[in-house]
Amino acid sequence: MFLPGTRIEVAHPEFLRGKVRAALFDFDGTLSLIREGWPEIMIPMMVGHLARTPTAETREGLAQRVEEFVMRLNGKQTIYQMIQLADEIRARGGTPLEPVEYKHEYHALLWRRISGRVTALETGTMTAEHLSVPGSRELLTRLRALGCPLYLASGTDLVYVQNEVGALELAEFFGEHIYGAIDQYQNFSKKMVIERLVAELQLQPGELLGFGDGFVEIEEVKRAGGIAIGVASDEKHRTGINDWKRKRLLQAGADVIVPDYRDLEGLIELLGL
Numbered sequence: 001m002f003l004p005g006t007r008i009e010v011a012h013p014e015f016l017r018g019k020v021r022a023a024l025f026d027f028d029g030t031l032s033l034i035r036e037g038w039p040e041i042m043i044p045m046m047v048g049h050l051a052r053t054p055t056a057e058t059r060e061g062l063a064q065r066v067e068e069f070v071m072r073l074n075g076k077q078t079i080y081q082m083i084q085l086a087d088e089i090r091a092r093g094g095t096p097l098e099p100v101e102y103k104h105e106y107h108a109l110l111w112r113r114i115s116g117r118v119t120a121l122e123t124g125t126m127t128a129e130h131l132s133v134p135g136s137r138e139l140l141t142r143l144r145a146l147g148c149p150l151y152l153a154s155g156t157d158l159v160y161v162q163n164e165v166g167a168l169e170l171a172e173f174f175g176e177h178i179y180g181a182i183d184q185y186q187n188f189s190k191k192m193v194i195e196r197l198v199a200e201l202q203l204q205p206g207e208l209l210g211f212g213d214g215f216v217e218i219e220e221v222k223r224a225g226g227i228a229i230g231v232a233s234d235e236k237h238r239t240g241i242n243d244w245k246r247k248r249l250l251q252a253g254a255d256v257i258v259p260d261y262r263d264l265e266g267l268i269e270l271l272g273l
Ligand SMILES: [Mg+2]
Pocket: 026, 027, 028, 029, 030, 075, 212, 213, 214
């Protein structure tokens, strides 16, 4: 069911309203479009490695398998996708490198695609608006004005997240509350960030509001009794719904699906803020 006159889809109308005390955001695909197209880098890279193992699978078959686990693990730290790659290589009789080596390879490849975007932001030839999910700044501004503390947790390495949050001029909204992947990957997860947040702020059901375009964050926000807004953003076109994301977000338990934050007034009203 859609909120009349908007593109806001309400999947679970029974969620608790008007109680939100803190908001948590994923970064890539939820606020930032800087890393748009990352699967087109990660999936072929992994297929290339698997194609060199002593099995007779077709590239198409491998691509399907890779896409399945890459997307299932999206939202967790990147290293988990690389750990799975190493396992898949081993299962096919190959000898994998350390997962962190694949992570570095992936990042070097991705950086070729996206470094120009970061430079364009820094030199002002592109505006932050063009590389953000539409309405991001307005949404953050509104939530802050409502007195809601804002947190950001990303599966991308923290150093990159901090740099890209800065490039999009969003740092002021989050202050110290920016979390991302670290080398000791066992010491960070979105689940840990959420559990700490719930404990520190003593959040009750309906008091945590979570925004994300990945399976993991939606699942964790729901587990914590929060309201989960699934952001089915079409990162390439910056408008309309990505159907594949929408399906996954609904499976993960999202209460509401939005393509972006253009219908801000409707969303704020829906949440009872
Ligand atoms: Mg994301």
